[in-house]
Amino acid sequence: MLLKSLAGLFSHDLAIDLGTANTLVYRRGDGLVCSEPSVVAVSDSGDGRGQRVLAVGHAAKEMLGRTPGSIRAIRPIKDGVIADFEVTEAMLRYFIARAHNRRIVARPRIVVCVPPCITSVEKRAVRESALSAGAREVFLIEEPMAAAIGAGLDVTAPAGNMVVDIGGGTTDVAVISLSGIVTSRSIRTGGDTMDEAIVNYVRRKYNMLIGERTAENVKLNIGSAWSQSESAAMEIKGRDLVAGIPKVVVTTTEEIRDALVEPLHAIIETVHLTLEKTPPELAADIVDRGIMLVGGGSLIQDLDQVLREETKLPIVRSEDPYTAVVHGAGEALDRISLLREVALA
Ligand code: ADP
Ligand code: MG
Numbered sequence: 001m002l003l004k005s006l007a008g009l010f011s012h013d014l015a016i017d018l019g020t021a022n023t024l025v026y027r028r029g030d031g032l033v034c035s036e037p038s039v040v041a042v043s044d045s046g047d048g049r050g051q052r053v054l055a056v057g058h059a060a061k062e063m064l065g066r067t068p069g070s071i072r073a074i075r076p077i078k079d080g081v082i083a084d085f086e087v088t089e090a091m092l093r094y095f096i097a098r099a100h101n102r103r104i105v106a107r108p109r110i111v112v113c114v115p116p117c118i119t120s121v122e123k124r125a126v127r128e129s130a131l132s133a134g135a136r137e138v139f140l141i142e143e144p145m146a147a148a149i150g151a152g153l154d155v156t157a158p159a160g161n162m163v164v165d166i167g168g169g170t171t172d173v174a175v176i177s178l179s180g181i182v183t184s185r186s187i188r189t190g191g192d193t194m195d196e197a198i199v200n201y202v203r204r205k206y207n208m209l210i211g212e213r214t215a216e217n218v219k220l221n222i223g224s225a226w227s228q229s230e231s232a233a234m235e236i237k238g239r240d241l242v243a244g245i246p247k248v249v250v251t252t253t254e255e256i257r258d259a260l261v262e263p264l265h266a267i268i269e270t271v272h273l274t275l276e277k278t279p280p281e282l283a284a285d286i287v288d289r290g291i292m293l294v295g296g297g298s299l300i301q302d303l304d305q306v307l308r309e310e311t312k313l314p315i316v317r318s319e320d321p322y323t324a325v326v327h328g329a330g331e332a333l334d335r336i337s338l339l340r341e342v343a344l345a
Contacts, residue, residue: 013109014099015329016092017146018126020077021168021191021296023057023091024323025099026330032323033099037061040087041073050086056094064213079188080115080170085125093133107136111329111339116142116172116184123344139343141332142181143325144174147294150328151318155179155342160282161289164271164307165325166297168192171267173274177282179341185274189266191297194219201259202238206249210238219300223256225264226302264303268310275311290314294324 015026018038025034036057043052054071055063064073076087096108110130114123123140130138144163145155153161156179165172167190174184198215202208214236222232231253240247271291275283290313293304299322304315318324332339 012100012106013111013333014096015111015113015146015326015333016095016130017113017143017326017329018077018088018092019167019325020075020080020170022322023095024326025095026326026333027099028330028333031330032326033101034095035323036095036098038077038091039064039073039075040091041067041071042087043071053087053090053094056091057098078169080167080172080186081118081122082125082129085129088126089129089133092129096133096135107134109137109139109333110135111139111141111333111343113143113146113325113329114140114344115170115186116144116174116181117186118142118344139332139339141329141339141343142174144172144181144184145176145179145342146326146328146332147318147324148174148176148292148328149331149338149342150324150326151292151294151316153289153292156338159289160278160285162271162274162278162286162291164267164291164293164295164298166190166267166293166295166303168296171270171295171297173270175274175278175282175286177285182279182282183274183277185270185277187266187270189263189270190295191216191219191300193263193266194223194260194297194300197263198223198256198259201255202236202249202251203241205255206238207241208236208238208247208249209241210236214238218251218256219260222251222253223260224253224301225257225260226305227257228305229253229257229302260300264306268307271307271311287313290316293317294321296322 013028017024023038027033039060041055041060041063076084127138148163161176172186175182195212195215222234233252307315
């Protein structure tokens with residue numbers, strides 16, 4: 001106990017998965033210490049001096065769609081890129097303070113996971129945000145690399161591994177070998193796109209408007225990617241677009257699968273296109289090793305079945321798709337030689 005708390009005093013290095021939907025923080029020696037939505041609520045000061053941060057994380061997500069005029073709930077990471085630097089920095093600062101539990105600690109080393117194909121301008125911005133949020137030293141790791149480490153793949157071996165990360169805003173498909181990303185592809189389709197597709201489907205089919213959080217609930221509860229999944233039904237509430245009053249309808253797994261055809265097709269197509277671009281030796285490795293699925297969006301029921309049918313390859317869902325990225329980055333934090341090998345220059 002004493003040893004552990006002493007270690008806690010000295011090892012305060014952090015790994016941060018800055019996702020479009022959720023931010024997760026791993027503290028060296030303690031594991032996962034924080035997991036909250038990537039949302040910031042700001043109020044415009046009105047005196048032209050910019051915006052004031054009111055809440056971050058869970059508290060800010062509660063405000064999404066429920067704010068009065070002067071307050072905005074912002075998701076600073078959009079489509080896998082930092083859309084708002086100032087707000088991202090405020091968010092990083094909050095998460096770093098949370099991870100340190102308000103203890104006074106020396107400036108930590110921080111590993112931040114970033115989308116693949118990040119530009120050098122974006123890289124510099126993330127580094128500077130982390131430094132000004134209190135980091136002593138910043139390392140950047142590409143999310144698919146971190147996910148592969150977190151899912152237990154040997155990324156340093158001369159063998160091809162394919163990782164498919166379905167997040168909130170994006171899906172990233174990458175082939176990794178010898179500590180580097182050999183080929184990758186990203187699309188702006190992810191769990192959020194599925195929610196929007198459900199909103200649109202319900203509007204067309206039932207003339208009813210539902211909120212995105214309702215759509216997400218439907219997806220989590222009865223959504224499925226596969227035509228042979230067991231069927232379920234669920235009541236959903238929304239506003240009738242003709243009569244203008246609230247109403248309730250019952251939707252089913254089959255309907256939601258129809259609603260999800262387009263986003264699922266886009267994901268499958270991206271896997272195919274990445275496989276086509278993969279050098280033959282690595283493609284041969286993938287035939288044996290299969291494709292690793294990570295990210296919250298990969299939890300949609302029976303997605304692995306569909307991908308198995310479409311690619312005829314072995315499909316493995318990582319044990320904890322939500323935390324694979326942050327755990328991989330945390331492992332790199334523990335093994336500095338690995339970190340130096342996989343970190344971006
Ligand atoms: P990011 O890395 O972009 O922050 P996450 O990996 O945290 O994203 O995944 C968030 C997405 O996962 C959300 O769109 C959420 O609705 C979706 N998700 C979470 N659980 C499930 C589930 N059981 N079925 C389908 N989608 C899910
Ligand atoms: Mg992610």
